[in-house]
Amino acid sequence: MDPYPLISDHGLIGDLQTSALVTTDGTIDWFCCPRFDSPSVFASLLDSRRGGRFQIAPTRDDYVSRQLYFPDTAILITRFMTPDGVGEVLDFMPIEAPERATERHRLVRLVRVIRGQMEFALACEPRFDYGRATHEVEGRGRHVVFRSPDLRLSLQATMDLEVRDADAHATWSLRAGEIGGAVIESAAEEKPPLLDRHDVVTMFNATVRFWRDWLGRSTYRGRWREMVRRSAITLKLMTYAPTGALVAAPTTSLPEQIGGERNWDYRYTWIRDASFSVYALLGLGYTDEAAAFATWLRDRVGERAGNDSGPLQIMYRIDGTPDLEEEILDHLEGYKGSRPVRIGNGAYDQLQLDIYGEAMDSVDLADSRGLMVAHQGWQNLCEVLDWLCDNWDRPDEGVWETRGGRQHFVYGRLMSWVAMDRALRMADRRGRPGDVDRWRAARDDIYRQIMEKGWNQKRGAFVQHYATDVLDAANLMMPLTGFIAPRDPMWLSTLDAMRHELVEDSLVYRYDPSASPDGLRGHEGTFSICTFWYVDALARSGRLEEARLTFEKMFTYSNHLGLYSEEIGPSGEQIGNFPQAFTHLSLINAAMNLDFQLDHGPGWVDLTAETLTAGPR
Secondary structure: OOOOOOOOOEEEEEOOOOEEEEEOOOEEEEEEOOOOOOOEEEOOOOOOOOOOEEEEEEOOOOOEEEEEEOOOOOOEEEEEEEOOEEEEEEEEOOOOOOOOOOOOOEEEEEEEEEEEEEEEEEEEEOOHHHHOOOOEEEEEEEEEEEEOOOOEEEEEEEEEEEEEOOEEEEEEEEEOOOEEEEEEEEOOOOOOOOOOHHHHHHHHHHHHHHHHHHHOOOOOOOOOHHHHHHHHHHHHHOEEOOOOEEOOOOOEOOOOOOOOOOOOEOOOEEHHHHHHHHHHHHHHOOHHHHHHHHHHHHHHHHHOOOOOOOOOOOEEOOOOOOOOOOEEOOOOOOHHHOOOOEEOOOOOOOOOOHHHHHHHHHHHHHHHOOOOOOHHHHHHHHHHHHHHHHHOOOOEOOOOOOOOOOEOEHHHHHHHHHHHHHHHHHHHHHOOOOOHHHHHHHHHHHHHHHHHHHEEOOOOEEOOEOOOOOOEHHHHHHHHOOOOOOOOHHHHHHHHHHHHHOEEOOEEOOEOOOOOOOOOOOOOOEEHHHHHHHHHHHHHOOOHHHHHHHHHHHHOOOOOOOOOOOEEOOOOOEEOOOOOHHHHHHHHHHHHHHHHHHHHOOOOOOOOHHHHHOOOO
């Protein structure tokens, strides 16, 4: 029997400073504490023997399980059905003053029986510091404490706990209507009061109120509201509230190919991902969250911590610190044997010119919505733009962080154009001083270069970089940024070329998978963000029916909770780090744009057999 659950067999819970993954069999197999980017406490997802886990499940092994979220919340319900009865484990993390960074975090596991009776087994087996640190256990009865050199965890339960081999276990029975549970807490009191069932219920009710109050602030009233709301909650769960920074994903080293080496640590904040979040947040009405990220970004621009990457690094830790040195954990076998397991990310100082356009685009949007840039912030932005004027024509590593050498990537040029264009907009809108003549000259030079060198006449399409004829799904952003008219013949030809070469049904590859420009062995799946970009590009190009069908097909690739990882594998399986912020951001943006186009844009239906039967190449 495979000891590893499917990546899709997980739900996410969190308290806006850290998070945990819960499987459909009631196991917490990923939990870092006290922050997203802290060492793990439970990591059996990356090593079933050494990683550690916390499971609550029926003692009978003939159960059927189902998962759902308590409506309009981030409280996860895992339901167990056996011949004896029906029971539930409700997992959540209470949220109290999330904007204040704290070492104290609680993970609550409320257990109840709905029908009949059920015997449960609890096994709490922490393995601190990615399984590298030893720990001691003390206590008895309903309270035990796990102590490692750097972290202390308290486990309280409504039943007696038994300590065996430095772990905690329990077996107990409940009848219909009875409630029990357990709470893990970091930085807890040395001798906290005994946990009472009413305490668990009180925490549950407070957590429900928090999420429903937050969701009630959304102004989105368009189509696909359930999927949009679930994506919004998921993004909120991946936001580090003390700084407003959004992690790319709460996990590390979940593979892009099972057994492969494309295994990266995504528990950090990418300038690119977080910049795109401004569109989603403002589009949904979450101005405070957008303002928090704008402040975080302003601080990064002012620090100029980048080196080879220019004034900005492509990613930072969630508190804004720039050190992300990459390390390989050789003692962990990786998900389903997918090595190496990495912590840190060696790509942090790559030169990726596109981040400057994405940052300026988000700042411009926020500024247009009343989140004005202060004087010093504008001065810092001007310095970045002056640097970009001197450097936009350099080869870079590209948006996909390929480790195969620098090239003149079209997408990097495109977003450099965006940076200049948005700076000119802001200067004009607010009457701000800047070297606008230089910015305008650079913008026009970039435009002409893309049109002359990025366009491949033989392919009839814009290509990945100037020295190749490979297509790149990142170029789907060309009409979305306003660089090219969505019905320009050059763009429609590019879109058709992508459809024939990069698209399989509703799924879109980043680039021709046989080209493998990242210098690594193996293959990867389709990128879900690219599919949502494709939907947006189709809609803007007038292909509304095709866009809607593609969009709604993508819902069939989500997991049972509406969550997406980074990629979709050959058999429709979720692969890569999970859940992926970029995917949920692009879903929200595609939903808002497509909903608007369907209400206001012209209809366009292509009923050719090719459209309806387009399948694998």
